[in-house]
Amino acid sequence: MSIFGDIVGKIFHKAKPAEPAPAVEPDPAPAPAVVAAAPAPLTDIDVAAVMDQLADESSQTLNWRVSIVDMMKLLQVDSSLDHRKQLATELKYDGDMNDSASMNIWLHKQLMQALAANGGKLPADLIG
Secondary structure, three states: OHHHHHHHHHHHHHHHOOOOOOOOOOOOOOOOOOOOOOOOOOOOHHHHHHHHHHHHHOOOOOOOOHHHHHHHHHHHOOOHHHHHHHHHHOOOOOOOOHHHHHHHHHHHHHHHHHHHHHOEOOOOOHOO
């Protein structure tokens, strides 16, 4: 499964824990679209509420609203630089991957937009 798919799956699972996770077939070729397809629709899922709840339950102070690393940590997704570079490749980042600060800012913005594009509910300030 893609890293984006893993993130969406974890948000979906946290929002709807009683429902079984949907089956996802592996994607044999990279998606041509700029926004990766989600493995499960996020329709009617308040992504901000799910993430805020995870932040409240965390023993760490993590600000998912501005940090891609903090968001990945809250979802228990590997937030290493290599993993973020893989996510950047999935989301079609064309900048310098050695400039991790710029890449992280871009990744966070793209992830918010991709979640919204796949039906997730987010405040306008996070997707604008």
